[in-house]
Amino acid sequence: MASLPYLPHTDADVRAMLEKAGVKTLEDLYADVPAKFLKKGPYALPPAMSEQEIREWFSSLEAQNARLKVFVGQGAYDHYTPSVIPYLTQRSEFLTAYTPYQCEISQGTLRYIFEYQSMMCALTGMDVSNASMYDGPTAAAEAMKMCVSCTRKKNTVLLSRALLPHVIKVVETYAKFHGVTIGLIDAPEGETSLKALQEALTEDVAGVILPSVNRYGIVEDHTGFADAVHAAKALMVEYCDPSALAVVKTPGEWGADIAVGDGQSLGLPLCYGGPYVGFMAVKKDYMRKMPGRIVGQTTDKEGRRVFVLTLQAREQHIKREKATSNICSNESLMALWVTIYLSLMGPEGLREVNRLSSDGAHYLYCELLKTGKFDEVFPSKPFLKEFVLKPKEFPGLMQKRLEEAGFFAALDTEEGYVTFCVTEKHGKAEIDRLVSVIKEG
Amino acid sequence: MKYYDKLVFELSKEGRCGFSLPLNSFPSGAELPAALRRESALELPEVSEPDVVRHYTNLSQMNFGVDTGFYPLGSCTMKYNPKINEEVAALQGFAGLHPLMHAGLTKGALRVYQEMNKALAAITGMYTFTFDPCAGAHGELTGLMIMRQYHMMRGDLGRTKVIVPDSAHGTNPASAAVCGLEVVEVKSLENGRIDVEALKPLLGPDIAGIMMTNPNTLGLFETQIEEIASLVHGCGGLLYYDGANMNPLMGVARPGDMGFDIMHLNLHKTFSTPHGGGGPGSGPVGVAKHLEDCIPDIRVSGFHGNFGVILRAYAYILALGRDHIRKVGQYAVLSANYIKESLKDVYKLPIEGVCKHEFVFDGLVNDGAREGVPGATTLDVAKRLLDYGFHAPTIYFPLLFHQALMIEPTETESKETIDAFIEVMRKIAAEAAVDPEILHGAPHCTPISRPDETAAARNPILKYQDA
Structure with a gap:
C-alpha cells in the first residue's frame, strides 16, 4: 500500500501522546462510543493510492470527457481567463486561509473582499454589496426571501418566465419550503411583458425577479417596470450577467432595489458548473436585511485604515434562527478571481469583451440564417452574446455532427429552440467552421 | 507579515491597461438601442498587469493560512490541503x-x-x-x-x-x-x-x-x-x-x-x-x-x-484509501486529548474525560484580575496567540460557557507543532497571571492592531466610493 504523507506522527510520538492523554491505546480514545457503533472490518474503499497513481487515475478520467469548443451559455459562459488569475489565486495565503474572523491576520482577504464589493456596486449601480453567495440561482433565492422579509404581510414573489431555467428551479425549491408563493410572468415576445406584470401585481406581491439579459439572450427593456413594482409596494430584483453590465443599462439605472446574478462570466472556468460565485448588491435601505458576510472599513488603534467583517448582527452565528439567512461559507476565493479579473480588464477591457462577443454572435446569427436551416424566433430583439433560433430539422442530428466536429453548440431549449453563445474566445475562422458543419448536414 | 495600505483603485491611472484581447475580425454587429445602454461611468480601476500581480501579492502577505501555520480552530477542521x-x-x-x-x-x-x-x-x-x-x-x-x-x-x-x-x-x-x-x-x-x-x-x-x-x-x-x-x-x-x-x-x-x-x-x-x-x-x-x-x-x-x-x-x-482512513480519526482525537491534558492545569476544563477531535476550555484558571485591573479574557488569549504565530481558536462558542475557547488540532499537525502551541498557551497563561494588560493590548506583532469594530458598524463604509 502507498504511504500517506499528510500525517506527521511517528510511533514514538503516538506513544508519548497516548501516555499524556492517560490512555493505553488509540482505541481507548473511543471508550465512550458504544461498542456496537464502532465499525468492524475494513471500509469499502479502494486501497490507498500513491500520488503518482492519483495523477494517472485522474488523467484517465479526464480523457473520458469530451474536449469541445463551447458555443453554449445558459448561465455558464466560456469567457477567457487571464493567466494572472490562477497564478495569484493559488497563493496559499489566499487559498488555505480560513474565514477572516481574525482580522489582524486576514487583511489580505478582507481587502480583496472590500474591493470586490466596490466593483460589484460599480457594475450594478447599487449602494451595498455582500461578500458573495454560492451561485447566481441561490443569490436569486436569497433575494426572493429578502423581498418577503422587507415587505409587510406579503407572501408572493413573481418570477419572469424569461429567467434562465435553473434560476427558476432553484428559487421555486427555496420558496416551496420557505412557504412563499411563486407566480410566473409571461414573456410572449421574448421578453418579460410589462402588461402581464401589471396584471400579476396583486396586493400580496412582495417582489418581482426580472432578467436583465434573459434566457433567450435578449437585453430586456424595463422602462416603466420599477414604477409599476414600487406602486404595488413590492421590491424589484434584477438578475444580471455582470459581464454584460459594462454595456447594458444597470439595475441601478432601471430603478431596481436588489441586483443578483452569477459572477462566473467574469473570468471563472466552466468547471462543470462550479465553483462559481453568486453576487448580491442592494439599495442602502435594505443593507441590514441583506444575507451573507459584509466587509467594512474602519481604523485600528494606531489610526490606520483597516478592514473587518461588519454588520454581523444579521448573521447566523449571532442571531441563529432570527438571522437574515443561514449562509456561512460563501465563495470567497471565487470573489478574488472576479476581483483580479475586473482589475485587469478595467472599464475598457470589459467593454471590449462585450464588443468581441456581441460582434461574433451577430456574425454567427447571420451566417446561421443564411444556411436556411433555421427560422428566426424573435427578430429585431436586441441581444449581445447569446441568442436562440428555431431549427427546421430535429436538432439531435445537428448536435451530433457538431460534437463530432469538436463543437458544443445548438443546445435545445424547453421551448423547442436551439441556443448559441459566442465569447471573445471564438474567432471568425472558428465560427465559419461551425457554420460549415451545420451547412453540410 | 507587513502592513500594506493600498487598494487597487488607488493604483489606477487613466489609460493604463491590464488586458490583452484578440483583434476584432468581425463586421461590426448591431448596436444596442440607446434606451438599453449603460449611461453611468464604469468605476473600475485601470492598472497594468505588473501592478495587479504586485498588489495582490502584497495583500496575500497580510494573510495567515494553513500553509503559514497552525490553526487550533474548533468547529472548523483546518487540516493540511494536499x-x-x-x-x-x-x-x-x-x-x-x-x-x-x-x-x-x-x-x-x-x-x-x-x-x-x-x-x-x-x-x-x-x-x-x-x-x-x-x-x-x-x-x-x-x-x-x-x-x-x-x-x-x-x-x-x-x-x-x-x-x-x-x-x-x-x-x-x-x-x-x-x-x-x-x-x-x-x-x-x-x-x-x-x-x-x-x-x-x-x-x-x-x-x-x-x-x-x-x-x-x-x-x-x-x-x-x-x-x-x-x-x-x-x-x-x-x-x-x-x-x-x-x-x-x-x-x-x-x-x-x-x-x-x-x-x-x-x-x-x-x-x-x-x-x-x-x-x-x-x-x-x-x-x-x-x-x-x-x-x-x-x-x-x-x-x-x-x-x-x-x-x-x-x-x-x-x-x-481503506488503509489510512482510520488514522485520520484516531490521530485527530489523540492530538486533542494530548493538548487538553497538557493545559488543563492553567485553563479551566469544565467537563473532564476523554474528548473527541476538539474540546472547550472556559477561560483561564488565573486571569490576573486585581483591584483596578480586569482579568484577561478568552478574547485576549486568542489575540495574544496571534503574536506568537498561531491562529486563534474559535471563541465564545458554544454558548454554554461564558469564556469558551474551543481547540481542534486535526491529525495533520506534528507533535513538535503541538508542543510549541502548548508552550505558548502556558506562556500566555503565565503572562495573564502577572500582568493582564499585556494581553488586553494584544496583538502587538501583527500587521494591524485591534480594529474599532463599533465604528465600522455604526458608520458603515462598505465600498471604495463611500470612503
Whole structure:
C-alpha cells in the first residue's frame, strides 16, 4: 500500500501522546462510543493510492470527457481567463486561509473582499454589496426571501418566465419550503411583458425577479417596470450577467432595489458548473436585511485604515434562527478571481469583451440564417452574446455532427429552440467552421 | 507579515491597461438601442498587469493560512490541503466542461460523482448522496428540505418543528428557519450531552426531526445516541447529522449505523479541500435508503454543485484509501486529548474525560484580575496567540460557557507543532497571571492592531466610493 504523507506522527510520538492523554491505546480514545457503533472490518474503499497513481487515475478520467469548443451559455459562459488569475489565486495565503474572523491576520482577504464589493456596486449601480453567495440561482433565492422579509404581510414573489431555467428551479425549491408563493410572468415576445406584470401585481406581491439579459439572450427593456413594482409596494430584483453590465443599462439605472446574478462570466472556468460565485448588491435601505458576510472599513488603534467583517448582527452565528439567512461559507476565493479579473480588464477591457462577443454572435446569427436551416424566433430583439433560433430539422442530428466536429453548440431549449453563445474566445475562422458543419448536414 | 495600505483603485491611472484581447475580425454587429445602454461611468480601476500581480501579492502577505501555520480552530477542521488536489482540479479536461453537456460528453466527470458517492456512503453508512449543496449550511438546508419532503410525500403535513440542542452550530437553527421549520431547543446536561429526559416531552406528531452534531460542539460523543434515535424515530421524526464534526469518526464509526437518516459532510473541512478564505466549500448530503426518493425534486444550486471542490476531495479519499482512513480519526482525537491534558492545569476544563477531535476550555484558571485591573479574557488569549504565530481558536462558542475557547488540532499537525502551541498557551497563561494588560493590548506583532469594530458598524463604509 502507498504511504500517506499528510500525517506527521511517528510511533514514538503516538506513544508519548497516548501516555499524556492517560490512555493505553488509540482505541481507548473511543471508550465512550458504544461498542456496537464502532465499525468492524475494513471500509469499502479502494486501497490507498500513491500520488503518482492519483495523477494517472485522474488523467484517465479526464480523457473520458469530451474536449469541445463551447458555443453554449445558459448561465455558464466560456469567457477567457487571464493567466494572472490562477497564478495569484493559488497563493496559499489566499487559498488555505480560513474565514477572516481574525482580522489582524486576514487583511489580505478582507481587502480583496472590500474591493470586490466596490466593483460589484460599480457594475450594478447599487449602494451595498455582500461578500458573495454560492451561485447566481441561490443569490436569486436569497433575494426572493429578502423581498418577503422587507415587505409587510406579503407572501408572493413573481418570477419572469424569461429567467434562465435553473434560476427558476432553484428559487421555486427555496420558496416551496420557505412557504412563499411563486407566480410566473409571461414573456410572449421574448421578453418579460410589462402588461402581464401589471396584471400579476396583486396586493400580496412582495417582489418581482426580472432578467436583465434573459434566457433567450435578449437585453430586456424595463422602462416603466420599477414604477409599476414600487406602486404595488413590492421590491424589484434584477438578475444580471455582470459581464454584460459594462454595456447594458444597470439595475441601478432601471430603478431596481436588489441586483443578483452569477459572477462566473467574469473570468471563472466552466468547471462543470462550479465553483462559481453568486453576487448580491442592494439599495442602502435594505443593507441590514441583506444575507451573507459584509466587509467594512474602519481604523485600528494606531489610526490606520483597516478592514473587518461588519454588520454581523444579521448573521447566523449571532442571531441563529432570527438571522437574515443561514449562509456561512460563501465563495470567497471565487470573489478574488472576479476581483483580479475586473482589475485587469478595467472599464475598457470589459467593454471590449462585450464588443468581441456581441460582434461574433451577430456574425454567427447571420451566417446561421443564411444556411436556411433555421427560422428566426424573435427578430429585431436586441441581444449581445447569446441568442436562440428555431431549427427546421430535429436538432439531435445537428448536435451530433457538431460534437463530432469538436463543437458544443445548438443546445435545445424547453421551448423547442436551439441556443448559441459566442465569447471573445471564438474567432471568425472558428465560427465559419461551425457554420460549415451545420451547412453540410 | 507587513502592513500594506493600498487598494487597487488607488493604483489606477487613466489609460493604463491590464488586458490583452484578440483583434476584432468581425463586421461590426448591431448596436444596442440607446434606451438599453449603460449611461453611468464604469468605476473600475485601470492598472497594468505588473501592478495587479504586485498588489495582490502584497495583500496575500497580510494573510495567515494553513500553509503559514497552525490553526487550533474548533468547529472548523483546518487540516493540511494536499497539493495534488489542486493539480487535479485544474486539469483542462475537467475545468473546461460546460455544465449542460450531456452524459455522453462528460463520462469522466460522472465517474467522479459515482465514485465519490460510493466512497462517502462507505465512510458514513448512508445509502446515497446528492452533491448539489455548495457549503455546510447549504447542506443543512438541503437535508432539512429532504426531511420535510419525506413527511410531505407521506401526507404527514403537521410536522413543522425541528429539535436543535442548545450547543448546536448557529447554522442549524438558521437553516431550519430558512426551511420553514420552527426551532425547539433541547437543553444539555452538566456533562455536556443532550438531556434525554428533557427531550422526551418535546416529541410528538408536530416534530419533523432532530438536528445533532456527534461528537457535539463540546467535542463529546453523545453516548445516548441509541436511545435518542429510538425516541425520535418512535415519534415519527428523522435524525439529521451535522457533519461539521465528522473528522474524529473517520475510519472508526459511521453516523448511518447510529440511526441517522440524513447528514451532510463538509468537503472543505473533513476532506481536506482548502477553505479559500471562506469558500468555495461543498456540502454533499447523504440519506438512508428510505429517503432516496425525496431528493430529485430538490434543486438547491444551479448545476451540479461545486465540482471543482468535489474533485479535490476525491483525490484526498484516493490517497487515504481503506488503509489510512482510520488514522485520520484516531490521530485527530489523540492530538486533542494530548493538548487538553497538557493545559488543563492553567485553563479551566469544565467537563473532564476523554474528548473527541476538539474540546472547550472556559477561560483561564488565573486571569490576573486585581483591584483596578480586569482579568484577561478568552478574547485576549486568542489575540495574544496571534503574536506568537498561531491562529486563534474559535471563541465564545458554544454558548454554554461564558469564556469558551474551543481547540481542534486535526491529525495533520506534528507533535513538535503541538508542543510549541502548548508552550505558548502556558506562556500566555503565565503572562495573564502577572500582568493582564499585556494581553488586553494584544496583538502587538501583527500587521494591524485591534480594529474599532463599533465604528465600522455604526458608520458603515462598505465600498471604495463611500470612503
